[in-house]
Structure formats: structure tokens, C-alpha cells
Amino acid sequence: MKHFLLFLLLPLTLLAHMNIAVSYPYIGAITKAIGGDHVDTVVLAKGNWDPHFVVPRPSLIAKMRSADALIMNGGQLEIGWLPPLINRAANPKTQTNAKSFLNLSHNVVLLHKPQNVDRSGGDVHPDGNPHFHLNPANILVLAKRIEEFLISLDGEHRTIYEDNYAAFSAEWTKNMEVWKDTMADKRGKKVIQYHDNLAYFNDAYGLQSVGTIEPLPGIPPSSRHTLELIQLIEREKPCCVLHDVYHSTKTAEFISEKTGIKVILMPHDIGALESIEDLKSLFDYLTGAIK
Ligand SMILES: [Zn+2]
Known part of the structure; x- marks a missing residue:
């Protein structure tokens, strides 16, 4: 009987643990801070690579196949490499129209939107500058959006995600004061x-x-x-x-x-x-x- 109960509980435990693919390390760090023990993050691009030009190698396709959700930077930063990975992995959970897909760029106003874009000229910022995470105030905006996203996927652990966001936000706000002083x-x-x-x-x-x-x-x-x-x-x-x-x-x-x-x-x-x-x-x- 005991074994039978364990068998029944096992799939629930697995479900509670989300495997979230993210395009860049900074997104992984925010997602882990908010998701805590309920998420595992799979970071696709390495932090010392050019974020515009990642090679969509087969190991990354395998990572996409096992993901329950996908969070991307957006603003065309991944345009050269993430769409082919999404296509080749053919995972319904990481398609851009899935409930488990999040494009972070929709939550910030992009700077330096060009007046005229000549794609043949090779401009890789056609929608404006996509490197928005390097304003620390934007990190808080993105963390809030990721909190909402995790709740939408796993409402059962809502209070955990809310508490994690509150703790992250309090700590980050303190850090921002220090950085502001250093840069004054x-x-x-x-x-x-x-x-x-x-x-x-x-x-x-x-x-x-x-x-x-x-x-x-x-x-x-x-x-x-x-x-x-x-x-x-x-x-x-x-x-x-x-x-x-x-x-x-x-x-x-x-x-x-x-x-x-x-x-x-x-x-x-x-x-x-x-x-x-x-x-x-x-x-x-x-x-x-x-x-
Ligand atoms: Zn760039």
C-alpha cells in the first residue's frame, strides 16, 4: 500500500518541479531567485559569448526538448539563433504562442529605436537596443514579470514565488542604492x-x-x-x-x-x-x- 501511494505521489512531485529554459545567464539568475526550489533553469547561451551570435548547436536542441517553459530576452537579440532552435526542438511548450513562453522585451521600453533600418546593412538592433538588463532598475521589472509568469504556470506555489520576489526586490533595492552612490x-x-x-x-x-x-x-x-x-x-x-x-x-x-x-x-x-x-x-x- 505504501509503495502504491509513493507511486501516485511521484508524478505530482515531478510536475511541481519546472524545467525552465532561458536564453541568457542573467534570465536564469532572476528565474532561480524567484522560482527557488520549484524550478530548474537551463541556460542556453554562455555569458562570455556574443549574445547576438550564438551557434544553435545540437546540444542546445536537446536542452529545449526537455524544457517545460522558455523565457527569452527578445527585442531581436536572439533572432539569429533561437527561432531555429525552437523549430528543431519542436517542443509544444517552448513555441512562441504557448502559455509557457515569455518574451521579456515586451515589459520595457527599448532605447534607440532607429528611424530607418537597413537590414541589408546588417544592423542587429532594428527594434531598438535589446540590452535592457544592464539598467539595474529593469532587473526589478523583469523579476516582477517572471514572478507573474511562474504563478501563471504553477499557481499552487503562488505564495512562495511572491515571497521570493519580495525578498529579491528588497535586497536588490538596497544594492541599487550602493551602485547609485558609487556612480554619482x-x-x-x-x-x-x-x-x-x-x-x-x-x-x-x-x-x-x-x-x-x-x-x-x-x-x-x-x-x-x-x-x-x-x-x-x-x-x-x-x-x-x-x-x-x-x-x-x-x-x-x-x-x-x-x-x-x-x-x-x-x-x-x-x-x-x-x-x-x-x-x-x-x-x-x-x-x-x-x-
Ligand atoms: Zn547588441
Whole structure:
């Protein structure tokens, strides 16, 4: 009899434990913070990869097949790699019209929506800038949306998700005060970037992005654009080049040799650098990096 009861309970326990696929590590961290013991997260892209250009390899298809739900960044960040994975995995739970699919970009206003997009020109930000998670205030918005999403899938554990969100929100709000203080005297500083990864970070702390090493989002540097950028640096006197971890720093170093500008590596996600183990260390690092 005992064994029979255990057998009956087993599928319920398995159901209560959701396996959630997410496109990027930062989404995994928020989902785990809100879902706690009731969710397992499967992160598809690594934090030190270019988020625009992930290779949809077979191991990722297998991960999608076993998922009960899928949370993506959206805003076209995954356009080159996630739709083929969704198609090939053919998992009804991770289709974009499923109740168990969530597109986070629908909850934030995208910055820098281009007036005219020439896709043939290769602009990878046609809907606006999709790197919205680098404003810490947006992390709270996304955490709230993920709380609602988890409740919609598993209402039985509503209070657990609500409590986890409340704890996360209280802690994050305290951290945001510290980051705001650290960044207070950086307001108005001019910066150059390789790719406009930090649009929302700059917006949050009043940094002024005056140029990018890429002529357009997703387009590699050209010598003409680099020479123009050197002139711009001499004119505008930005403090530094904020560089992502996954593009070569060759052009940035060349520009630095010509102008004396500092090059600072800025991680964009958990795992982008070895020391970035969670969301807090990501923002601790970013807010401490600009001297
Ligand atoms: Zn981008």
C-alpha cells in the first residue's frame, strides 16, 4: 500500500518541479531567485559569448526538448539563433504562442529605436537596443514579470514565488542604492563603446556614449570609421573605451595608442568574466570599473 501511494505521489512531485529554459545567464539568475526550489533553469547561451551570435548547436536542441517553459530576452537579440532552435526542438511548450513562453522585451521600453533600418546593412538592433538588463532598475521589472509568469504556470506555489520576489526586490533595492552612490561622481562622463551593450547602464547613471568602434550595431570596424573616431576622441575627450569581452580589442588598442584613451573590459552577463558569478557581482563590477 505504501509503495502504491509513493507511486501516485511521484508524478505530482515531478510536475511541481519546472524545467525552465532561458536564453541568457542573467534570465536564469532572476528565474532561480524567484522560482527557488520549484524550478530548474537551463541556460542556453554562455555569458562570455556574443549574445547576438550564438551557434544553435545540437546540444542546445536537446536542452529545449526537455524544457517545460522558455523565457527569452527578445527585442531581436536572439533572432539569429533561437527561432531555429525552437523549430528543431519542436517542443509544444517552448513555441512562441504557448502559455509557457515569455518574451521579456515586451515589459520595457527599448532605447534607440532607429528611424530607418537597413537590414541589408546588417544592423542587429532594428527594434531598438535589446540590452535592457544592464539598467539595474529593469532587473526589478523583469523579476516582477517572471514572478507573474511562474504563478501563471504553477499557481499552487503562488505564495512562495511572491515571497521570493519580495525578498529579491528588497535586497536588490538596497544594492541599487550602493551602485547609485558609487556612480554619482561619474555622471556626465563621456564614453566610447565597441558595441552599444551599455546603452541602458549609461542611461541609468548619466554616462554619455559619444561613439562606437562598430560603424553600426553588428558591423565590424572599418579604417575610415576608426579614423573618424580618433578625431572624435581628440575633440570630445571621452574618459574611456568600454569594451565587451567577446570582440577582439585590437581596434580599441590601436585607438588607445593613437589617443591615450583607456580601454576597460565591461562584462555584459554572468560568466562574461570568471569573477562574475551572479547578478550582484555583475553590477558591482560594472559600477566599480569606471575610474
Ligand atoms: Zn547588441
